[in-house]
Amino acid sequence: MTIFVQSALFALAAACANVIGGLIVTRHKWAHRSLRYFIALGAGFMLGTVFLEMVPESFRLSTSAPVLILLGYLIVHTFEHVFASHLHFGEETHHEELTNPSVSVSALVGMLVHTFFDGVAIGAGFMISESFGFLVFLAVFLHKIPDGFTISSIVVSSGYSPARALAAATSLGLSTLVGVIVVHLVGDGVNYALPISTGSTLYVAATDLMPEANREKGVRMAFLVFAGMGLFFLVRLVTQG
Ligand SMILES: [Zn+2]
Numbered sequence: 001m002t003i004f005v006q007s008a009l010f011a012l013a014a015a016c017a018n019v020i021g022g023l024i025v026t027r028h029k030w031a032h033r034s035l036r037y038f039i040a041l042g043a044g045f046m047l048g049t050v051f052l053e054m055v056p057e058s059f060r061l062s063t064s065a066p067v068l069i070l071l072g073y074l075i076v077h078t079f080e081h082v083f084a085s086h087l088h089f090g091e092e093t094h095h096e097e098l099t100n101p102s103v104s105v106s107a108l109v110g111m112l113v114h115t116f117f118d119g120v121a122i123g124a125g126f127m128i129s130e131s132f133g134f135l136v137f138l139a140v141f142l143h144k145i146p147d148g149f150t151i152s153s154i155v156v157s158s159g160y161s162p163a164r165a166l167a168a169a170t171s172l173g174l175s176t177l178v179g180v181i182v183v184h185l186v187g188d189g190v191n192y193a194l195p196i197s198t199g200s201t202l203y204v205a206a207t208d209l210m211p212e213a214n215r216e217k218g219v220r221m222a223f224l225v226f227a228g229m230g231l232f233f234l235v236r237l238v239t240q241g
């Protein structure tokens with residue numbers, strides 16, 4: 001199996017998680033509750049992957065890694081929190097802020113940029129090695145249901161139909177697949193693509209997910225963040241020996 005097919009299949013699994021996230025918005029309350037656990041677990045796993053795998057690998061690939069990591073961080077910041085007037089992870093509860101349809105459009109554009117780099121990270125990861133790619137895939141996969149849920153929740157709160165909400169979540173999945181394809185098309189560009197997607201992954205973990213985990217009272221969420229890091233160490237031990 002070629003590296004491209006392999007990373008495309010893993011990205012497809014991640015894209016399906018976006019769609020699942022979109023599906024649970026209009027469904028059971030238990031799904032909404034368990035979503036928070038995914039956010040905390042995903043944040044821990046992503047931070048472990050970013051700091052212990054992606055950052056060192058980025059420095060190995062490029063002497064410009066520090067600038068490129070910062071660039072990736074700022075790209076997602078610009079689209080998710082400068083350009084988009086209202087976007088935060090988890091269930092959308094501020095209906096009064098969503099009366100203008102442009103709010104959900106700008107949130108969707110922001111999330112399309114973020115999920116494009118989810119795909120870039122997976123594609124670049126597998127171009128480096130199978131075990132590295134698998135760790136990056138898991139880091140992305142664990143927060144994909146929250147990704148899909150977040151955008152669908154905004155779309156529904158803006159007064160659109162559940163079908164529109166599902167379409168928005170599906171478009172995030174497609175954007176992830178485009179990210180994988182683009183990183184394979186640019187080939188040697190992986191030396192830039194990995195550091196940039198390292199910055200974007202850091203942004204999603206530290207700025208999108210962590211505040212949601214911290215919003216929760218009690219120690220359970222804090223524990224789950226550490227559990228996510230523990231899971232990262234376990235997977236790394238199993239896949240890299
Ligand atoms: Zn809100």
Ligand SMILES: [Zn+2]
Nearest residue numbers: 114115118147
């Ligand atoms: Zn994402």
